[in-house]
Amino acid sequence: MTGATNATAEPASVLGALALELAPGTAPRQAALAQAPAAALAQSIAVDLATLAPEASALDLVLGAAHFDPAELLRPGWPLHRRLEELRERAPRADEPRIIVFGANANGTVPQPMRAELELHGGPLRVLPFALIGDADVARAVAARFEDTLLERGMASAATALQAQDEFGARIEHARYLTAHDLAAMIAMQYDHVGLKRLWPSIETALLAPQREAWLDASPEPLLRYADGRVRMAKFDFEAWRRFDAIESARVAAGEAVDDDARRRYTYFQARQRQYRVVLEAHGIEVESIECGAKQDPRERLC
Incomplete structure (x- = not known):
């Protein structure tokens, strides 16, 4: 994946997110912003992005004014960002770069697909998707600048962070801009820290090279294969697992009897x-x- 997507000659998109790191044990009161506060926040974000890359002001900014779990953005085909691109196409045309915002409707309801999944609420990091869309050459220049700078110097301005905090009703410790690449790298590091390092290559393949395959074949971890847009995971009964697991297969070969440790390890598996x-x-x-x-x-x- 590159920072700027360009399926045809024009336009091209720079995919990113405003990441909100919440204070421990807290959650935003608002799932999405109504039109007026959403538009005000988008204006502040546009100023920040133009400060980080002046060329960004020549592109349309399309913002989803709702917060999501990072996993909801990091999905094959980038569906939330693609939805922003589709909604931009429906917006009224203008001669100048536009700021286009989608959030809660007039009665406070959050329409799909800007409605975050309740099952994924509660995490310490929430992200607002945005896309900068326009001339392909400009988008590539902005994407290159962002890939070089956002991860280290992409903090949102104090005004934008406070605005997001007030409007979402959240206690925000840090607010920063990330490219889609940056977000993937950040989540990869988080998965490493919580013992999911071996699983990430399968997710990364689904995101960045879905036409390829990826194996996780490293006992005592589960055995799985990603291919053709899905994961096939081996399901073992106890005896089959004993022949798959590196430790147990050696014990089977040695004729050793099953013990409580083996059953505990199978339960863990x-x-x-x-x-x-x-x-x-x-x-x-x-x-x-x-x-x-x-x-x-x-x-x-x-296979």
Whole structure:
């Protein structure tokens, strides 16, 4: 993926997010902003982005004035950003660059797809998607500037951070701008810290190279294969797992009897599979469980 997308000659898009790091144990009171406060916040964001890359002022800014879990942005095909592009196409045309905002409607309802999934609420990081769209050469220049600078110097202005805090009813410790690449890199590091490092390459492949395949084949972790837009995960009964697991397969070969440690490790393995499924599905990746018997080759079963 590049910072600027350009499916045809023009226009091109720079995909990004305003990331809000919340104070521990807090959550925003508002899921999305109504039109007036959303427009005011978008204006402040436009000023910030033009300060970081002056060429950004020559592009349309399209903002989703609702906050999401990062996994909702990091999904194959970038559906939230694509929706912003589609909504821009429906907006009235203008001779000058536009600021286009989508949030809650007049009665306070958040329309799909700008409605965050309730199951993914509660995390310490919430993100507002935005896209800068316009001339392809300008978009590429802005994308290059952002990729070089946002991760280190992309803090939102104090005025913008306070505005977001007041309007969303949130206690925000930090507010910063990220490219889609930056957000992916940040989440990859977070997954590393919580023991999900081995799963990230499958998610990354789905995001950045969905036509390729990716394997997770590293016992004692679950066995899975990403291909054709979905993950196929091997499902083992206890005896099949004993032949797959590196430690247990050696014990089977040595003729050792099953003990309580083996059963505890199998229970942990099953919990790990459930955890992987939850994470993958949060990223919009379909997971299919494939039954693998003790006398079957699980890798062949996943192909």
